[in-house]
Amino acid sequence: MVGSGESLTRSGLRGREAELAELHTLITEVPRTGSGALALIQGEPGIGKTTLLAEAVTTARAAGFSVGLGKADELHHIVPLSSLAASLLHGEQPLLSGDAFADLTRNQDQRIWLVERLAEAIEARACGAPVLIGLDDVQWADPLSRFALRQLPARLRTSPVLWLLAGRPDPAGPAEDILAAAAEALATVTVPLGPLSGAAIRQLTDDTLGTAVDERVRDLLDGAGGNPFLAVEMLAGLGAAETSGDLVPPTLVVGVRGRLRSLRPDTLRFLRMGAVLGRRFSLHDAAALCGQPPATLIPALEEAMCAGLLDDDGDDLVFRHDLLRQAVYVDITPSARKVLHREAASHLVAAGGRPIDAVPHILRGAEVGDVECVALLRRAAEDVLPVTPGLAADLMTRALELVPPASPLRFEVGEQAIRYLTQAGRSREALSTGDRLLACRPPLDVFSRLQAALGGALWNMDLAEELRRRTESALAVEGAAPEAAARLAALRALALSRGHDLVAAREAGETALRAATAIGDREAHVLALSGLGEIAQNAGENAVALEHFARLSTIEPAFLPEEIVAHLHLDDFASGGRLLLRAGDNAGKTRQAMLLWAQGQHDLGLGRLDDADAGFATMERLEDDVQVPVQQVNARVIRSRIALLRGDRDAAREHLAAARRRLAAKPNPGNTAAVRFLEAVHAEADGDVGLAVDKIRQVQKQGVLMRWRLLRDWVDTAIRMALRGADRELAEDLATQARTHAARNPTVPTATGVAAQALGLVTNDLALLEESVALLAASPRPLVRAAADADLGQALLAAGHRPQAVAALTRARGLFAESGAHAAAARLQRDLDAAGAGGGRVVTRQRPVQGWSALTASEQKVARLVADGHTNRSAADLLFVSPHTVNTHLTSAFRKLGVNSRVQLANLVAALPDPERTGE
Known part of the structure; x- marks a missing residue:
């Protein structure tokens, strides 16, 4: 056989x-x-x-x-x-x-x-x-x-x-x-793989039964339809029949079922229990479903193995093919399958298995009202939430379906489902689940808990006003537990951070923080600190924002990116850099995409345009991977500006188009203002100053939130547009907000220097422009310093102070060129040429598309390290960036160099002239 x-x-x-x-x-x-x-x-x-x-x-x-x-x-x-x-x-x-x-x-x-x-x-x-x-x-x-x-x-x-x-x-x-x-x-x-040819099937037949095969057998094999497994199974059956001296049975069924008919009833029952457990199962588990000691099943096991149905891999028993298992499984009546799957789930858990191992059987065997299955699904969902939040949300949704509508457990399970759906990025589903539960008129304490659970979904959906309305409504109802009340208060403060009255928002946040601290509720504490940090940031109070975000990241390391960015707003790039290194060492405890956002902001501030662009591109890819878009609009806005600074108008337009697409998917006020500002920048670049000014006016209408978050370092650009469009009132309004921002951040050189620059532009005051350059000398942001030098140089030229103008314009040109802002440097070079000071020019030609010279400085560094045998991780450690960013640089380098492997890259780098190969 x-x-x-x-x-x-x-x-x-x-x-x-x-x-x-x-x-x-x-x-x-x-x-x-x-x-x-x-x-x-x-x-x-x-x-x-x-x-x-x-x-x-x-x-x-x-x-x-x-x-x-x-x-x-x-x-x-x-x-x-x-x-x-x-x-x-x-x-x-x-x-x-x-x-x-x-x-x-x-x-x-x-x-x-x-x-x-x-x-x-x-x-x-x-x-x-x-x-x-x-x-x-x-x-x-x-x-x-x-x-x-x-x-x-x-x-x-x-x-x-x-x-x-x-x-x-x-x-x-x-x-x-x-x-x-x-x-x-x-x-x-x-x-x-399609069906085997008739010739191949005949070869299979000859391999198994020899060349002298009855023509009836060949005709019978036509029923296999070219499927080699079915053909092999039929041939195995024929071999067994010939061994016993019987002719081919006329009732032989093509496929697997015919193989099972000769088995003893005990063996078939054993196989059916195994089929319920899966393609791979243990003898002990099958025995438990059979209700027999494992030793009594040895004869059945031996018969099944002799029949070629099961294999033993030393640890488990395995059906030799899925079709074998399925053929056995479908012969079990549907009602019996449900019962057996339910028994299998209980046995696996009782035997010490993980809840997740029992879940496949629960999904096939549980019925509404099975409280034990609901409990197992909840435990399994909790276990898998960290690595597969989508699966956890599915399990909780199923658990909720198994709870009888009138059971009080429905609200408890529903609250957990809302939270898991929110964490999985399925906020709309979380909201609809919550609203269905609220429609059932739960007790007042449950009503408060459900509204608090819905806070994350509403925030993720940018429904700040709806979040405020719901939290205030819930807080107005007596009967909420202290934890729920504290969380609702913190969520209310978070919602108010998006409003116009930030003083009231701050008071609400501080009250919420005191309540959270008093009762020791961690979730309420995190929400309150997050709200206070958002409020301070939106008010332009950078030091206060840092205080809250630093306390927040101590409690919850996932918020470390917010603390890093808060340091950058204070011009403290040293601390931000140290925290980035620390975050890289503990990357499993923070949000990878947001960490890349912080890294990109760090690189952008320091004028590392190539690294910033790669970081934001990587961040967007990671957000796409986990399907939780947070900063994609802002990243595209920044990347478009970087492309314009470099002189790559095509890339800049592509980023603008992508930002508009992402805005359509997430049209909150912040994203809307960011895209409007970018549209203003593009309009000006295209020569449409009127449209540019109109877009800036739209940004200003978004309120105080946008003034600090969007125009913190770009207000000079907006003022120049307003002045070119003869909208002095708009320019003065922008300068006033810069001055207010500086007053709230008197120790931040960038804030004070930009305020002087803004007022100097509006009043055409040389002294103020000179003061801005002096103040910004302490700023770590080269692009901001370059813009101030350029403004001063232009004003000095207009005033007839040529030597001083040339010095300022030369400084600005150098800073732009060192940062990779080649288009900006080229514009200043033209100004210098017009002023008769073209000597000492900086080469600012656009980077080629292909070849070693097409690589950015960072891409060249990565290419050299990888060519020397470094992995992405070791290269990242040397360059103080993430492996994800190294991968982005390497992928870009491969495309520009036309290579497909590290071996080809190493050969290419080895063939470079020594200075280019070593980076000297």
Whole structure:
């Protein structure tokens, strides 16, 4: 009898020569080029995907690859990282040790951080040998593995890593999603497997039964439809029949069910219990469902293995193919399946399993009113929230559905669902869930808790006025618990931070903070400090904002980016830089995208335009990855201004268009004002001063919030537009707000210097412009200093003070050029030429598009380090930036240089002249 014998497994490759050759080409090319690639093997169940994947893995091992091979499981498709873990932890030389993997998954929420650490581990292994990571049945990959697989191939494109995925066709499935994410970054191949040809099926028949095969058998095999698995199963059945001396039974059923009819009832029952547990299961768990001691099932196990239905891998029993498991499973009546899944869930938890391991069975077997299942879903959701908030939200939504409508538990579960939906970025769903619960007229204390839980969703949706209305309504109702009342008060202060009366907002925030401190409620404390920090920042009180954000980040490290930016507003870039380094060492505890926002602001302030642009681009990508857009509009506005300073009008327009698209998705007042300001800058650059002035007026109408947050360092630009448009009233209003801002920040050189510059522009006062340059000498912001020098130079030229004008314009030109603001430097060079002072000119020609000279200074540094053998992590440590930013620089460098791997990059750098190669 043929069971799981090697001959049939091997013969499953009949008719797959072309597909094998395609995979062999990739196995050869990846180590030769040193760059990554991805192949997706697709086909219906039983078509030979697993066999082809196994053959490719064997070939890769023989070629010197380090191999990690895993298989996703239908009944474990929600356990975080379970699918990819199999690829990384199994094999003779696992890519990650079990301890290292466990350490990665302990961190609080950081999907991005987790993926980066996985990338570093794989990258390190790839330095010594090419790596193959294979995953079978990718259609069942868990959400976190899918997230990682969307990021890792592109992140590791510059290393010799081959990704081999196998799965069923599904245009909307995870395989296509992963393939699309990788397609722009590395070579991708789809290997579709169709039915085997008649000739290949005949070869399978000859391999198994010999060449003298009855024509009736060949006709019967036509019923396999070219599916090698079904053909092999039929041949196994024929082999058994011939061994027993019987002719081919006329009732033979094509496929798997015919294989089961000869089994003893006890064996079939055992197999059915195993099928409920999943493709992989333990004898102990199956025995528990059978209600028998494991020892009594040994005869059934032996019969199932002899029949070629099960394998034993030393740890678990495994159905030899998914079709085998499914054929057994569908023979169980639907009502019995539900009962068995429910029993399986109870057994797994009672045996010490994690709640998440029981969840697949709960989802198939729980009914409304099953309180135990509700409790298990809540525990599982809490466990997975840090790494897969979307899954946690799904589990809580299901838990809420299982609670009877009249049960008091419904409000408790609903509150948890609201919070998890909000954390998953599904704020609209959280709001609708909360409103449905509120419509049920909950008790007053529950009403207050639900309104407090909805605060995060309303804030994320930029519904500050609605948040204020709801919190005030809830606070007006007696009966709220102290914790709920404190959180509502803090949320109210947060909502008021977006209003016009910041004095009242501050009083509300301080009251909320006292209440939170008095009762010791951490959530209320965090909300109150966050609100006070926002209020102070919106009022332009930078030192006060820093005080609140520093206290906040001490309580909750995730808010460290806010503290860093608050230091920058005080011109304290030294402290901001130290905190960035500290945050990099503890990146698993903070928000990666917001940390990149802080890094970008730091680089922008110091005039490192290339680094700032790369940082904001990386931040936007990470926000897209986690689908939580926060700073994307502002990032595009800044990147557009950077492009204009560089002289890249096409890129500037692309960023403006992107900012408008993102504004449509998140049209809050701040985003609206930021885009209007950018439109003013573009209008002026296009020569439409009237439109520019109109846009600035629109910005001013947004209120005090915009005055401090948007025009803190750009007010001089807005004043110049107003003066060119002959709107003196607008220019004076802008100068007044700059003066007010300076009065609130008297120790900040940038604030005091910009205020003098603004008033000097409005009054055309040389003395004030000279004072602004003197004050700004202490500012760490070179672009601000350059703008003030340029204004002074222009005024001195107009007053006929040519030598002093040339000195000021020359200083400004140099500062712009050093920062990479080549277009701004070129404009000043033209002014100097017109003044007859063209000597000592700074070369400001636009950077080429391709080649080594096309690389920014930061890209060249990264390229040299990587060419010397550094990983992204070690290069990041040397450059004091994040590995994500290094990856952005490296990807850009590869594109400009036309290379696809670190090997090619190293060869290119080695061929450069010595000064360019060493960066001297």
